[in-house]
Amino acid sequence: MELLAWSPPGWGATLVAGLGNTILIALGAYALGLAIGVAGAFGKLYGGLITKDLLAVYTTLVRAVPELVLLLLITFAAKDAINSVLTANGFDPINFSGVAAGIIVLGVVQGAYSTEVLRGAILSVPAGQIEAARAMGMSPSLLARRITLPLMASAAVPGLANLWLTVTKDTALLAVIGFIELTKATSLAAGTTKSFLTFYLAAGVMYLALSLVSVFIFARIEKWARRGQRNATGGAM
Amino acid sequence: MTAFLQPRRIVLIAIGLALVLWCALSLNWTWLPDYLHLIPLAIWRTIWLTVVTMALGMMLAIPLGLAQAVGPAYLSIPARVYCSIIRGTPLLLQLWLLYYGLGSVFAQFPEIRQSVLWPILRQAWPYAVLALTLSVAGYEGEVMRGAFKGVPNGQLEAARAMGMPRFTIFWRIWLPQAVRRALPTIGGETVLQLKSTPLVATITVVDIYSLAKRVTQDTFIVYEPLLLLALVYMAIAGLIVLLFRWLELRVPSRVA
Amino acid sequence: MKKTLLALGALMLLGTAAAAEPLKIGIAAEPYPPFASPDAAGNWVGWEVDFINAVCKAGEMECVITPVAWEGIIPSLSGGQIDAIIASMSITAERMKTIDFSDKYYNTPTVIVASKGSGMTPDAAGMAGKIIGVQVSTIHEAYAQAHFPDAAEIKTYQTTDEGFQDLAAGRIDASQADSIAIDAFLGSDAGMACCEAIGAVADDAAILGAGVGIGLRKGEDELKAKFNAAIAKVLADGTYDAISKPYFASSIYGG
16 A cells, blocks of 8 residues: 555556546647537538538548547658658647647547537527527627527536546547556556555546546536526426 | 549648648658568457457446436446446556556465466556456446436337336347447547557557557657558548448437 | 747647756666665665766766656657657667667666466477466567467566566466566565575577667767766766675676
8 A cells, every 4th residue: 555655666646647648638738629510510501511521521431430440540640741741841840749639639639528418408498589680680700609608508418527527538549649647657567566455556546536526516616507597307307 | 432532632632641641751760661560460459459458348338327317326336436437537547557456466465376266467458458448447437327227218118118128128229229339439439449548558458559668669760660650540540430430320219 | 929928828838938947867667676666755766766966966967857657658758848858768679660769778687576486487388378467568578489489378567566566466376577677576585485486598689688778769879868867977986886886796787
């Protein structure tokens, strides 16, 4: 147990630092995914025909190919592509930090899934409200801000909560490309000290704590998003 | 089909095909002949892992879902805890915990090598199957819970009124209806399971992902094996989606 | 205008321009004692880390140690994420097709370790029907695949340690690795209890290479000359021996 202590020879601080990295990347990827998702959902619903098809290709590709393969492809291809564009235009190539690369990769993957979640949520907004707002002469951006987004929030929250839990666990995949987040830190600690069970169980407890706290927070968010709505079934949600 | 093939779609498909053709002609495929004989076995392993773990996991998920939907507290609470733990921790961690964690136990107790189970415990794929199965059971337990709860209560009451024994009600009415409800979700989950299989490469099980990594390591060619790998997974995912669409058509359902 | 400024600012937050920067030295993100392994505080320590510090000091270069996954380390070098590989990477003809190497900085034999009393010999006959463990993407993997065709299975692990772990657990019959890594394993409790080294493998210079060198991108002749000069300096002025003393009984520079 002393292996888990905070200061050396305990590995506690390293594990918590790994957890911090995990949360940091998860937050960044989630935010990026949401941004892509909002753009994608609006594009799929209100965009031109070609936009819809291209977005369909994007979501299908991301949902059909394993995250690990996408991770490797994007990590190498995106860096090369962005840097070649920069060097072609006379700028120096940028070196992406591990955090940035992880955020971009996971964000792109999350974007495809959140597009679908948000699209479903927007479809659940009663059409009459949108029509009334349009009849009032609201501009599209005002409509989105005042009517669509607030109303679809309650329908989107369960799906978004699932996506958050997914992204926190997908950060573990970054361990395979050597980035030091919680799973990799655990593997390093376990490999160096040979106490595999201790460290993997400790990491499991930390991930579980993260997910339980997240579930609690999202339950509160859902309650807030559903304020003023009547309960559909009358029973437990 | 003709409604699908509008002019803009034909243009997009043509562009896509042109991209594929360009990749096939101009990228570096010289490594392909050397590894061609290893590819079918690796693809088979991936498919086999997906199918077997999905099947075993569903068999575990049904009692888990039932326990949570209707069971007494001493069954539903452990089921709930199990599903929460599985869904709260990454699959990679679960895999490593099982393989290397148990491995360290084996190192401490060499007597295990004499037992009759040793040939199985020795290899890597049983751990992959076990970890993936437990993972499927955890996620599908939730799905089946919703499915069992969703079967209209009237059907079960009618069956009970008919005097059907409890097991017959379960086998004839409740389970088939629950599976019917869950079928689209299970199709999606099968694709997700397919996408989880690459993780077994980290515990030395050779699937198609592990083979692509090996090509990269031997030849230092990075993109082409990964692109081919993505193509293989897309093809398998497409097959799974088609299979489940066919299954849904075969299952009669009246949409209210 | 505002948007481009914002974008540039964001890009700068994410990364820094490659020019005018310390040299990023790539080491394997997997522990490889005694050369490089993380301590409890998360810092990398070991002979190779000391060597990196000595070489950078001798060459008057500012270096930053950057752990990268071993199996992606060469693509990371080619892609520019790191500038040099100092990760016990052997100089082989296969790797020379893609990257360049400095002069060697150590050379140790390749040894096979097996369970105690197994009676195996480190050649094709001895390995027939056995399960061998090697680290992925190493000369040991290439060697085993070329020289032990009758092995029952060649299992590849992310790290050498995981292979040793499975050897101690009895999942594999033998593991091939660098003699120093094996000595480190046999010195540990688990290693002492379970296993013994059964000898060095027959040399195959084409696969096993000519020692360990610093990996560099092709065409970086200036950097290569700098590193070669620094290595020569470290060898000549006794720093090499001073570094090796706490770790090894005799010099690992090899012939």
